[in-house]
Amino acid sequence: MIRPHDESSLKAGGLIARLKRRQLLRMGFLGGTLLAVSEIGGVFLPFFWVNKITGLGGKVGVGNKAEILAKFQATKAAPILYTESKFFLIHAPGAIAAAYRRCTHLGCAVPWTPAEDQFHCPCHGSLFDKNTATVKGGPAPRPLDLFHVSDQGGSIVVDTNPLDLMVRSGNAWDPAHVEVTDA
Ligand code: FES
Numbered sequence: 001m002i003r004p005h006d007e008s009s010l011k012a013g014g015l016i017a018r019l020k021r022r023q024l025l026r027m028g029f030l031g032g033t034l035l036a037v038s039e040i041g042g043v044f045l046p047f048f049w050v051n052k053i054t055g056l057g058g059k060v061g062v063g064n065k066a067e068i069l070a071k072f073q074a075t076k077a078a079p080i081l082y083t084e085s086k087f088f089l090i091h092a093p094g095a096i097a098a099a100y101r102r103c104t105h106l107g108c109a110v111p112w113t114p115a116e117d118q119f120h121c122p123c124h125g126s127l128f129d130k131n132t133a134t135v136k137g138g139p140a141p142r143p144l145d146l147f148h149v150s151d152q153g154g155s156i157v158v159d160t161n162p163l164d165l166m167v168r169s170g171n172a173w174d175p176a177h178v179e180v181t182d183a
Contacts, residue, residue, distance in 0.1 A: 010103040055084045060158045062089060065151060068096060069182060079112045079119070079130055085160045087147055088112060088119075092132055098147040098158040099133035100165060105140040119144070132173040143168045151180045 012077075031056035036075060062068065071080065072091040079088035079099070086109070087098045101110045118136060120127035126138030133144035146166040148159040166177050 010042060010179065029180055051057075056086050056160050056162060058085070058160060060085045061156055062098075062156050062161055064155040065096065065154055065180070068156060077131060082158075083111060085158070086103050087158060087160060089156075089158075090131055091135055092178065093173060093175075094182050096149060096156060096180045096182070097129075097133075097177065098149050100159075100160075102139060102143065102163070104135075104142045105138070110144065117177075134171050134173060143171060145176055149180045156180060 006088040017138045023110075024149070028157075041108075058068075062080075062082065069091075070091065077091040079090045081088050086101050086102055090099050092098050102108075103110045103121045103123065103126055105121065105124055105126050110121045110123050110126075110128065112130070113120040118130050119133065120129075121138065121140070123137050126140035128134065128140070128144055129136055131144070135141075135143055146168070148164060148166065150157050150159070168174065169176065
């Protein structure tokens with residue numbers, strides 16, 4: 001025989017079980033929704049993510065002007081290579097310039113050759129002057145192209161946009177290409 005007291009506890013037990021079931025269902029639904037949202041986000045987020053440009057094409061900060069000039073002085077103006085951005089900082093007459101290291105003959109990457117004190121293209125032997133990147137020998141038809149440089153409050157920035165090069169037709173250093181002077 002079930003006493004009234006027992007009946008009410010049974011009712012209370014059923015109610016608790018129903019509440020728990022509802023809570024479980026709700027939590028399951030929420031969990032499923034969160035999972036779906038995070039999966040959709042994972043698929044689409046990379047399309048909206050803007051990668052930082054560090055290589056060729058971006059504006060590259062190369063440091064303090066005074067420090068660059070001190071480095072040139074300490075190394076007898078050895079060109080400073082920025083491998084990822086494909087240029088050399090060179091100490092042109094009275095100026096800091098940036099030479100795109102793509103050979104103007106057939107496009108090989110031109111290395112600085114300290115033993116020769118000049119740039120020496122390994123592909124067909126073109127030689128370029130260390131200060132001006134003008135042609136000293138070989139089949140290259142013109143000096144290495146120059147990137148635009150700017151002095152932004154003492155910090156030097158090189159614009160490595162390959163569509164905005166200073167293409168030099170003559171083989172002599174032209175002061176018209178100077179954008180950042182030593183002074
Ligand atoms: S590509 Fe440099 S000399 Fe031919």
